[in-house]
Amino acid sequence: MIRLRDIERYYRNGLRKAWVLNQVNLDIKEGEFVTIMGPSGAGKSTLLNIIGMLEEPSGGSYYFYDEAVHQFNERKRSDLHKAYMGFVFQAYHLIDDLTVYENIETPLLYRNVKGKERKSMVAEILDRFNIVAKKDLFPEQLSGGQQQLVGVARAVISRPRLLLADEPTGNLHTKQGDQIMELFKELNDEGVTIIQVTHSERNASFGTRIIELIDGNIRRDEQLREPSNQADTPKGVPNGK
Amino acid sequence: MFRHYLTITIRNLRRDLGYSLINILGLGMGIAVSLLLFFWVRHELSFDRFHTDAGRIYQIAFNFPADNGQYDTWTSAPAPFAEKIGEEIPEAEAALFVSFPRQLAFQKDQTPYQEKGLYVDKSFLDVFAFPLLEGRKEGLLHQPGFIVLSEKLAEKHFGAGWRGQAIGKTLEAAEDESYTVSGVVANPPPNSTLQFDFLLSKEDYLSKNPWDSQWGNFSSRLYLKVKNGTDIPGLEDKLIGLFRKYKGNEERATISLLSFPGRHLYSKLENGKPVGGRITYVRLFIGAAAFLLLIACINFMNLATARATRRSREIGVRKVVGASRGQLAGQFMSEALAIALIATGAGIALVELLKEPFRQITGTELSIHYLEPGTLSLILATGLVAGLLSGSYPAFLLSSFRAVNIFRGKEAGQFSGASLRKGLVVLQFLLSACLIVCALGVQRQVKFIMNKNLGLNRENVVRVPMEGPLYDKYPSLKDEISLTGRQAVRCFQSNAIYGQRRDPRPGVGRQGAG
Ligand SMILES: Nc1ncnc2c1ncn2[C@@H]1O[C@H](COP(=O)(O)OP(=O)(O)O)[C@@H](O)[C@H]1O
Numbered sequence: 001m002i003r004l005r006d007i008e009r010y011y012r013n014g015l016r017k018a019w020v021l022n023q024v025n026l027d028i029k030e031g032e033f034v035t036i037m038g039p040s041g042a043g044k045s046t047l048l049n050i051i052g053m054l055e056e057p058s059g060g061s062y063y064f065y066d067e068a069v070h071q072f073n074e075r076k077r078s079d080l081h082k083a084y085m086g087f088v089f090q091a092y093h094l095i096d097d098l099t100v101y102e103n104i105e106t107p108l109l110y111r112n113v114k115g116k117e118r119k120s121m122v123a124e125i126l127d128r129f130n131i132v133a134k135k136d137l138f139p140e141q142l143s144g145g146q147q148q149l150v151g152v153a154r155a156v157i158s159r160p161r162l163l164l165a166d167e168p169t170g171n172l173h174t175k176q177g178d179q180i181m182e183l184f185k186e187l188n189d190e191g192v193t194i195i196q197v198t199h200s201e202r203n204a205s206f207g208t209r210i211i212e213l214i215d216g217n218i219r220r221d222e223q224l225r226e227p228s229n230q231a232d233t234p235k236g237v238p239n240g241k
Numbered sequence: 242m243f244r245h246y247l248t249i250t251i252r253n254l255r256r257d258l259g260y261s262l263i264n265i266l267g268l269g270m271g272i273a274v275s276l277l278l279f280f281w282v283r284h285e286l287s288f289d290r291f292h293t294d295a296g297r298i299y300q301i302a303f304n305f306p307a308d309n310g311q312y313d314t315w316t317s318a319p320a321p322f323a324e325k326i327g328e329e330i331p332e333a334e335a336a337l338f339v340s341f342p343r344q345l346a347f348q349k350d351q352t353p354y355q356e357k358g359l360y361v362d363k364s365f366l367d368v369f370a371f372p373l374l375e376g377r378k379e380g381l382l383h384q385p386g387f388i389v390l391s392e393k394l395a396e397k398h399f400g401a402g403w404r405g406q407a408i409g410k411t412l413e414a415a416e417d418e419s420y421t422v423s424g425v426v427a428n429p430p431p432n433s434t435l436q437f438d439f440l441l442s443k444e445d446y447l448s449k450n451p452w453d454s455q456w457g458n459f460s461s462r463l464y465l466k467v468k469n470g471t472d473i474p475g476l477e478d479k480l481i482g483l484f485r486k487y488k489g490n491e492e493r494a495t496i497s498l499l500s501f502p503g504r505h506l507y508s509k510l511e512n513g514k515p516v517g518g519r520i521t522y523v524r525l526f527i528g529a530a531a532f533l534l535l536i537a538c539i540n541f542m543n544l545a546t547a548r549a550t551r552r553s554r555e556i557g558v559r560k561v562v563g564a565s566r567g568q569l570a571g572q573f574m575s576e577a578l579a580i581a582l583i584a585t586g587a588g589i590a591l592v593e594l595l596k597e598p599f600r601q602i603t604g605t606e607l608s609i610h611y612l613e614p615g616t617l618s619l620i621l622a623t624g625l626v627a628g629l630l631s632g633s634y635p636a637f638l639l640s641s642f643r644a645v646n647i648f649r650g651k652e653a654g655q656f657s658g659a660s661l662r663k664g665l666v667v668l669q670f671l672l673s674a675c676l677i678v679c680a681l682g683v684q685r686q687v688k689f690i691m692n693k694n695l696g697l698n699r700e701n702v703v704r705v706p707m708e709g710p711l712y713d714k715y716p717s718l719k720d721e722i723s724l725t726g727r728q729a730v731r732c733f734q735s736n737a738i739y740g741q742r743r744d745p746r747p748g749v750g751r752q753g754a755g
């Protein structure tokens with residue numbers, strides 16, 4: 001699904017380049033549940049953003065379903081992002097002015113899903129995540145754990161093939177964190193590929209593979225177990241949209 | 242999607258209510274003032290355009306050589322000229338005698354009252370589109386002694402139920418004259434140069450003012466309706482030829498045909514050519530309206546940008562969940578448009594509030610019908626321009642930032658558009674200062690005109706035209722006034738201010754000593 005070759009990312013600091021990612025090579029197959037670990041400032045978020053096409057690498061090649069993303073323009077990249085990916089943030093990043101229901105609905109609006117279908121999709125997710133009672137509340141009326149549940153619901157409502165999560169449990173208690181991880185495992189069992197960044201070994205144990213990043217280099221790449229739901233035949237990138 | 246935009250717009254407005262009110266009222270104020278100015282401009286531009294084929298109606302002006310090598314232009318003409326043009330110039334579809342406005346005293350139940358009206362040619366209502374409410378179009382003014390009333394005068398004289406009552410009735414006027422009502426026309430609209438409450442026939446005029454039948458007396462106005470495709474300079478030459486044929490010895494005089502609907506805006510003439518007039522104010526007001534709207538929009542844009550800055554996280558989130566740049570731009574744009582729409586509503590309310598003071602200042606009655614297509618499109622266009630202008634910056638600049646940078650707080654500095662906003666404030670300040678300087682300039686100009694010493698004492702001077710019964714009782718009136726203190730009473734054969742001859746009656750001037 002994902003193939004990174006010699007990916008680098010640096011920032012110019014006067015005449016010198018400050019490297020954040022250095023010659024990263026990485027392959028991720030469909031159905032994997034990958035955990036990226038490493039000290040703060042190692043480049044984990046940067047790597048996740050590059051995979052999520054929110055950020056461009058300074059050099060190297062990135063193939064997504066064999067498409068050369070590094071050659072795409074911004075528009076095509078954001079189309080791919082929209083078609084295949086969901087994002088979960090440490091800080092939840094819900095829209096304050098929208099209710100739980102509306103927050104979850106938003107990705108569907110941008111994908112031109114019709115009203116009736118939209119309604120049933122949101123209802124289904126609310127039900128599955130056990131937050132039906134909360135649907136008319138605003139984010140500030142929810143606890144952190146509940147907000148992150150909404151965040152995950154919003155990320156998966158558009159049925160992404162790839163879920164990217166940057167320290168999704170960083171602001172949560174262990175119990176709330178476990179709930180999110182259970183959910184991730186469930187989604188992964190259903191075939192969603194997941195890449196998460198975390199500092200917690202406990203969270204990592206839910207995944208199938210651990211990658212340790214130090215100073216922009218991959219230091220460890222350990223397979224915990226076989227992905228339960230080995231990739232069905234990879235679907236190619238559809239033309240156009 | 243639209244509902245989503247609307248929801249978020251309303252919730253945003255509600256969240257900072259005070260801020261939203263300032264924002265909306267500020268823009269509403271700008272919209273209101275520029276709408277008022279635009280309405281005034283439209284009123285001015287519409288002057289005399291309501292006549293059918295207004296573009297084919299001209300006023301005859303004579304240019305006589307002056308001492309300084311220039312020409313003096315008279316917009317009056319001798320009365321008999323109209324008839325001769327009608328007879329001898331085929332290009333003229335109609336040639337009309339129209340007197341200058343005249344006062345006439347009528348009497349109702351022994352109480353005299355004054356009205357202003359015109360003496361006109363029979364074909365007056367064929368050329369000028371004042372709708373006839375009652376009476377037969379043919380023969381309206383075909384006889385001396387016939388009078389056509391405005392709706393207003395008909396109602397004044399015959400009461401509210403004048404319909405079916407006025408035609409054929411007699412109107413008593415001063416000096417034992419009486420007129421028979423042959424028709425009632427709608428009141429001339431405020432955007433008509435020709436204002437009157439009654440129309441009398443040219444024949445009546447000439448029998449009262451027989452000297453005006455001479456070719457040497459330029460006593461009245463003369464209008465032409467020319468045929469389609471007439472060569473105007475050629476016609477001017479033909480007309481002066483005709484004039485010379487009857488008048489003789491005016492070798493160097495020329496004639497200019499002045500567009501009738503153009504007269505209102507271009508009243509200033511040089512050597513027979515219109516060179517300006519109210520059009521200056523029209524341009525000034527268009528500029529001022531655009532200026533004010535611009536300032537209001539900049540202000541709105543500034544506040545909108547500041548608000549959008551606070552919503553940067555929302556923009557980032559929307560990008561991540563799949564919003565394209567265009568969709569984000571659309572969101573901000575529709576938000577600005579929605580707010581501009583509300584502001585336009587507030588603007589209309591303000592227009593209604595300001596209409597009366599505006600009328601008092603400018604003396605112009607603005608007839609504003611909001612549902613009329615022209616007005617509606619003017620209002621919508623103003624709102625749209627305000628919305629587009631003020632929404633464009635947040636829409637297109639803010640939507641271009643990258644989500645990751647927003648989350649990392651990297652673009653926060655740029656994002657607030659701090660330097661641009663500073664620039665906008667400076668621009669806004671400069672524009673406002675400009676406007677204040679202009680207003681002060683105009684104010685001093687007006688003050689100068691009001692206070693300029695013209696060499697005469699305008700205080701305590703009253704002019705009383707000697708109309709109706711006053712004329713006969715002049716000696717006793719004069720004595721009566723003299724008894725009340727130290728005054729001077731003068732009587733003039735003609736209007737002492739305009740120097741133009743009126744009916745040969747004396748006027749009374751009264752000067753008090755303090
Ligand atoms: N715009 C930037 N300019 C300069 N340095 C940056 C910028 N963005 C991120 N960095 C640096 O890149 C490094 C990696 O950041 P990040 O990927 O967020 O690390 P992690 O998520 O592993 O903690 C950090 O040292 C950070 O300071």
Ligand SMILES: [Mg+2]
Pocket residue numbers: 044045046166
């Ligand atoms: Mg990070």
